[in-house]
Amino acid sequence: MPASHLLSADCLDAAVTAAHTAAAILQTHALHRDDLEVSFKMRNDLVSQADRDAEQAIIDILHTRTPAVGIMAEESGGERGTLATWCIDPLDGTTNFLSGIPHYAVSIALIGHAGCQPDGRTPLPEDTPLIGVIYDPNREELFASLYGLGAWLNGRRIYCSKTPSLDQSVVATGFPFRDFSFEAQYMPGLVDAIHQTRGIRRLGSAALDLAWTACGRYDGYWEMGLAPWDVAAGTALVRAAGGVCEDIRHQHPWPEDGYVYAGNPHTAPALDALIGKHL
Structure with a gap:
């Protein structure tokens, strides 16, 4: 082709x-x-x-x-x-x-x-x-x-939400479930997000978490320890919907190692900052 x-x-x-x-x-x-x-x-x-x-x-x-x-x-x-x-x-x-x-x-x-x-x-x-x-x-x-x-x-x-700040956001995440090596980095960020957002959701499908971020149902999303096929399509969707979807560790051009954060241009940088200080 x-x-x-x-x-x-x-x-x-x-x-x-x-x-x-x-x-x-x-x-x-x-x-x-x-x-x-x-x-x-x-x-x-x-x-x-x-x-x-x-x-x-x-x-x-x-x-x-x-x-x-x-x-x-x-x-x-x-x-x-x-x-x-x-x-x-x-x-x-x-x-x-x-x-x-x-x-x-x-x-x-x-x-x-x-x-x-x-x-x-x-x-x-x-x-x-x-x-x-x-x-x-x-x-x-x-x-x-x-x-x-x-x-x-x-x-x-569809477009990502227009929510201007993290404290007005409903965000999605995924708990460690098969690889627990990053648990100590993940949990403090979860605690911060509980206190600094409007609510946290965990429904068990990274692909749908990203799709729902792309269409504005969620204002942001982050997860660790996934695989590239979990996040590849969702990355394309969020970016095409005017949002940000990147590697939490800022090592790859897209979150191919499964450490992902996403949101609109306001919430994504705030989510990155909230999570990043614990890495």
Whole structure:
């Protein structure tokens, strides 16, 4: 696929088609949740046949529609592409899914690599999420974005909130659940946020936390110890919706190491300052 096609409607449509197909598989498995084969990748990190089947469906569609683009997926791994790489989480919120909690999503992102020209003219100075697609099958909400063009929810343009300060904000987070090595850094920031915001929410899907930040339901979000596929599509969405989504440790051009903070141009810097002093 030529670099100038990375931001094409065809590329976005491939991701949307893949997300809908995977979600249909998940919802079919959800009808027989007790029969699913579930295994442990590590403590509190589960994978089921639903994850695997949904992921394979996404890979098949993206490989067919965009054969020159690399694919990195949560369960099966993959290879980085030369110009760009799909970053896939077939089921973000597996614990919710397996518990019958209707809050989980399919997450698909396209990462353009430094030097490629996604618009056919301007080379990217660094790796950048170009496309974000997050589909919530329980609410039938499709979040989608294209780099430089905007973000949408079910076809309607969305923007981050306009809340001017952290003390007026409702923010989302995720507690340490599989890697507890950063607990001592995370907990003081949580305590500060409890006292310095309007409220904290923890619903168990990083992809939806970022999607909800992109559409203004949350004023900000932060979490640590995630994986790139947890945050790639959400990063694209928040940025395309006029917000800020960055690496907490300010080491990477996007939060590929899973240390992420996000919000609007007012709340994100305040959240960064609140968290950063404890790192």
